Structure formats: C-alpha cells, structure tokens
Amino acid sequence: MSNTSGHTSGDTSGDTSGDRRDRDTEGRARNARPRDGLGRPLPYGVDGVERQPEGVVRAPEDTVTEAQALLAAGKPFHAHEVFEDAWKSGPDEERALWRGLAQLAVGLTHAARGNVTGGARLLRRGAGAVEEWGAGSGSPRPYGLALAELASWARELAAVVERDEAAVDASAWAPRLRGGDA
DSSP: OBOTTSOBOSSOOSOOSTTOOOBOTTSOBOOOOOBOTTSOBOOTTSOOBOOOOSSOOOOHHHHHHHHHHHHHTTOHHHHHHHHHHHHHHSOGGGHHHHHHHHHHHHHHHHHHHTOHHHHHHHHHHHHHHHHHHHHHHTOSSGGGOOHHHHHHHHHHHHHHHHHHOSOOOTTTTOOOTTGGGO
C-alpha cells in the first residue's frame, strides 16, 4: 500500500490495533500516518504533506539547496530529514556538522510547534555543534554555509521563544543557510 510519505507499507492497512505495524518494502517499521507541514502525525485517511524520502544520498551542495527550500517553505521538520540523510551517509569527519544542522532544523520545528523548552534547547545545542565543527575543521563556510551566522540566528531565536513563550512562524524565522550571500 502506498502512502503520502512515499514509503510503501507491507501488508498493513493503517490498522493501529493489535500487533500490526506499518512496514516499508524492506520490512522496517515505518509510521505511515500522514504528517502536517511541521511533521506532526495526522489521523489515518487525512491528506497530509508529502514527506521527504529517507536514505537519499545527495551531494553536500544539493543537501544545502534542498534544505534551504524546505526551510523557506516553513517545513523545518522536512529539512531536518534532509540533513539527517547527510549526517548518516556523509564522511565521518562531517557527521557532527550535519547533525548540528539537523538539530537547528528540529529546534525550529519545536519552536514552531510551541515547544519552548525543547525548541530553545535544540537551537542552542545545534548552534554550539556547528560552531565547534567549524572551529575544529578550520572551515567556517563549508559548502557556502554561514556557520557563525547560523549559530547567531539560533541563539536569537532561542531567546525569542523563551521570552515570548509562544510558537513562531517557521517560514518567517527560516535561516539563510548561506547567510547574506544566499
């Protein structure tokens, strides 16, 4: 059965009772429930936002370009999935960079969902991770990424989220991954 996530579930029909679970073509458990633009699960049978395919290997520049488009569209959860693919498939020496970028995207996701504590915590964690990676690698602008500007953006957003204690507009707060040169 095909679903809006792009995954094919095995022999399940969305039945959430009993021991049956949504499965992909390789038999791995996958939640086939549709999702909204911020990645929140919706009830079975409701139209959701198309999900990013998982496990896609992209060139780093393509990762940045695709993630930027998703962030600008107010879909930070989906951008997180793109960064996660790079984190899992990229070279070992870049994993901390992509993981930090994924944390920034998920921090924005939580902030947009109104999760003040989780959003602020992940934004600060991601900011520290990208700064640390940039300092350790000697590359402050890998693939055109403006790491210092991203860290500053994340800390500013974390402070706004904590101060206002309210959900933010994900597209209005979308970072420019390549900074002012984007």
